Amino acid sequence: xxxxxxxxxxxxxxxxxxxxxxxxxxxxxxxxxxxxxxxxxxxxxxxxxxxxxxxxxxxxxxxxxxxxxxxxxxxxxxxxxxxxxxxxxxxxxxxxxxxxxxxxxxxxxxxxxxxxxxxxxxxxxxxxxxxxxxxxxxxxxxxxxxxxxxxxxxxxxxxxxxxxxxxxxxxxxxxxxxxxxxxxxxxxxxxxxxxxxxxxxxxxxxxxxxxxxxxxxxxxxxxxxxxxxxxxxxxxxxxxxxxxxxxxxxxxxxxxxxxxxxxxxxxxxxxxxxxxxxxxxxxxxxxxxxxxxxxxxxxxxxxxxxxxxxxxxxxxxxxxxxxxxxxxxxxxxxxxxxx
Amino acid sequence: xxxxxxxxxxxxxxxxxxxxxxxxxxxxxxxxxxxxxxxxxxxxxxxxxxxxxxxxxxxxxxxxxxxxxxxxxxxxxxxxxxxxxxxxxxxxxxxxxxxxxxxxxxxxxxxxxxxxxxxxxxxxxxxxxxxxxxxxxxxxxxxxxxxxxxxxxxxxxxxxxxxxxxxxxxxxxxxxxxxxxxxxxxxxxxxxxxxxxxxxxxxxxxxxxxxxxxxxxxxxxxxxxxxxxxxxxxxxxxxxxxxxxxxxxxxxxxxxxxxxxxxxxxxxxxxxxxxxxxxxxxxxxxxxxxxxxxxxxxxxxxxxxxxxxxxxxxxxxxxxxxxxxxxxxxxxxxxxxxx
DNA sequence: CTGAAAGCGCTTACAG
DNA sequence: CTGAAAGCGCTTACAG
Numbered sequence: 001x002x003x004x005x006x007x008x009x010x011x012x013x014x015x016x017x018x019x020x021x022x023x024x025x026x027x028x029x030x031x032x033x034x035x036x037x038x039x040x041x042x043x044x045x046x047x048x049x050x051x052x053x054x055x056x057x058x059x060x061x062x063x064x065x066x067x068x069x070x071x072x073x074x075x076x077x078x079x080x081x082x083x084x085x086x087x088x089x090x091x092x093x094x095x096x097x098x099x100x101x102x103x104x105x106x107x108x109x110x111x112x113x114x115x116x117x118x119x120x121x122x123x124x125x126x127x128x129x130x131x132x133x134x135x136x137x138x139x140x141x142x143x144x145x146x147x148x149x150x151x152x153x154x155x156x157x158x159x160x161x162x163x164x165x166x167x168x169x170x171x172x173x174x175x176x177x178x179x180x181x182x183x184x185x186x187x188x189x190x191x192x193x194x195x196x197x198x199x200x201x202x203x204x205x206x207x208x209x210x211x212x213x214x215x216x217x218x219x220x221x222x223x224x225x226x227x228x229x230x231x232x233x234x235x236x237x238x239x240x241x242x243x244x245x246x247x248x249x250x251x252x253x254x255x256x257x258x259x260x261x262x263x264x265x266x267x268x269x270x271x272x273x274x275x276x277x278x279x280x281x282x283x284x285x286x287x288x289x290x291x292x293x294x295x296x297x298x299x300x301x302x303x304x305x306x307x308x309x310x311x312x313x314x315x316x317x318x319x320x321x322x323x324x325x326x327x328x329x330x331x332x333x334x335x336x337x338x339x
Numbered sequence: 340x341x342x343x344x345x346x347x348x349x350x351x352x353x354x355x356x357x358x359x360x361x362x363x364x365x366x367x368x369x370x371x372x373x374x375x376x377x378x379x380x381x382x383x384x385x386x387x388x389x390x391x392x393x394x395x396x397x398x399x400x401x402x403x404x405x406x407x408x409x410x411x412x413x414x415x416x417x418x419x420x421x422x423x424x425x426x427x428x429x430x431x432x433x434x435x436x437x438x439x440x441x442x443x444x445x446x447x448x449x450x451x452x453x454x455x456x457x458x459x460x461x462x463x464x465x466x467x468x469x470x471x472x473x474x475x476x477x478x479x480x481x482x483x484x485x486x487x488x489x490x491x492x493x494x495x496x497x498x499x500x501x502x503x504x505x506x507x508x509x510x511x512x513x514x515x516x517x518x519x520x521x522x523x524x525x526x527x528x529x530x531x532x533x534x535x536x537x538x539x540x541x542x543x544x545x546x547x548x549x550x551x552x553x554x555x556x557x558x559x560x561x562x563x564x565x566x567x568x569x570x571x572x573x574x575x576x577x578x579x580x581x582x583x584x585x586x587x588x589x590x591x592x593x594x595x596x597x598x599x600x601x602x603x604x605x606x607x608x609x610x611x612x613x614x615x616x617x618x619x620x621x622x623x624x625x626x627x628x629x630x631x632x633x634x635x636x637x638x639x640x641x642x643x644x645x646x647x648x649x650x651x652x653x654x655x656x657x658x659x660x661x662x663x664x665x666x667x668x669x670x671x672x673x674x675x676x677x678x
Numbered sequence: 679c680t681g682a683a684a685g686c687g688c689t690t691a692c693a694g
Numbered sequence: 695c696t697g698a699a700a701g702c703g704c705t706t707a708c709a710g
Contacts, residue, residue: 016682020705028680071410077416278411283621393687
């Protein structure tokens, strides 16, 4: 790797001039600029972003951090994609870390990112309390929470209306004649799970159905917990006849459980999944889901983050996106029509 | 953020001593070490990795780069997970970039990573020729190619035996009585696609079946191309009655095409997918696939990369992992038994 | 328009 | 065992 001073030597100018020619070309005469550019080309010079970052004040590193709870979950992969597209378009590079739904790993990534002097951080926080993210935000690190909220902290946030998504799904099931409707919660303690549970209960309540605790279970947002909980809930004699699963990966496990129990969808059990996973339309029957705008969630959050980096003092903004119930075949909607 | 010199002041020692106390504690007396540690705690001091990286020679940054062709593809997400687990365990942080199957984006990420002075880079190269990766490797950047090879360059490589995977799948179909077997290739030009095509042809050849060009199509490894190609290939009057799809995301599209055409699996069309996607077992019928050890691919490659970083002069090693044919219901294997 | 100088936050020979 | 000094590769007031 060639260095700035080698370029300077070859071009016959001082290092300062090379630096200027590269980052603020208008401050340099046309002739020297050309000579510098030629030298850069000849030496294949690429400035060290590390050295640059050390010198330049916050807000100019061109790096933003994104801590993803679970890269295996297509929903987060889509969110990351949205974030990355916006960042790239504005000349930013995204440093992605996979926290694996583990608070300790999340914290480690946040520390590394701070220590790498990123300009800002975006994350779906794993849990509201005593997070390293809050501390960094208080110390002036630009931060945006995406998908999940942190309670009690005034920070830029982009979320989906989770209560509404769950409410719509359950109302749909009720409209189809169901009254024994189960709910499988994702990781308890995060805002998405909590709000979906609220939406579920609200829909039941509004239709005069009592929400018995025996119809809900809490998991960990992984496939395996979906399978276990599904077997547990649906293996009971007085099992529900309809089910809302609070998370895309868990839905996969629930489908395995249903197959294992020999139940038919939708005749024996109607299913609505949360998140429109890529495979939802090719299932038999195609899965009815609450679709979340993952890509938009990521892109809007990145816009907010870059905005905050550019103007750290601006007031915080909270964006709420709408989910959409996508009715396919797994609830027997068409079945009901035919009755 | 507190700095090294503030810690030094609080502890009543010189900055050099603080640095030593932190990175080589055995060089410092017990008393001063304790005072430094106390000061670090009080000030919540976190060393700047940026400054450290500038000073320290290559091989000690604690950062490795991973350029992923497509984060939406669960296969690569799994690979990334394997890579990350090994890196974390050894104190390394992985900087992930999403190249989006785009040579230009791949190059941009590679440049950023070099310019961030990462210790090494791991990637499934998007195309063998004139890649920035090769240039960087020649300039001394530790590099390992994973999943895909670069022809003609002597570099550490971890791949799966793609020819074997495709061969086994096609041989399985032939064993079931099929002779008109189609193949949908992923992005042409990358080693995985090429080798799978070779395996497909070899299996046909070994069983005395002529591999007509009208039974193969080339796509771009995306779902949409699977759908388009599937409709095209299976919409013909003399369509194949069995199909190997060269890529997990394309398989999703093919399944949509099959449903759209009103064909039944496996009666009208037997299907084998490449990659054991998470949803394969919950399809109806469950999908027969060639399983690739994605996690192991990533973890082995990371071990190789960290090994090379530690010893840049060692001879290059090539690892080939074995795929595994997972027979489920989409080829009618059980159907055939009953005949 | 250009150069010399100082400095970003660390680490590491070198002396003591 | 500890400190003063130099330096990693840049950027940016400050003079001219």
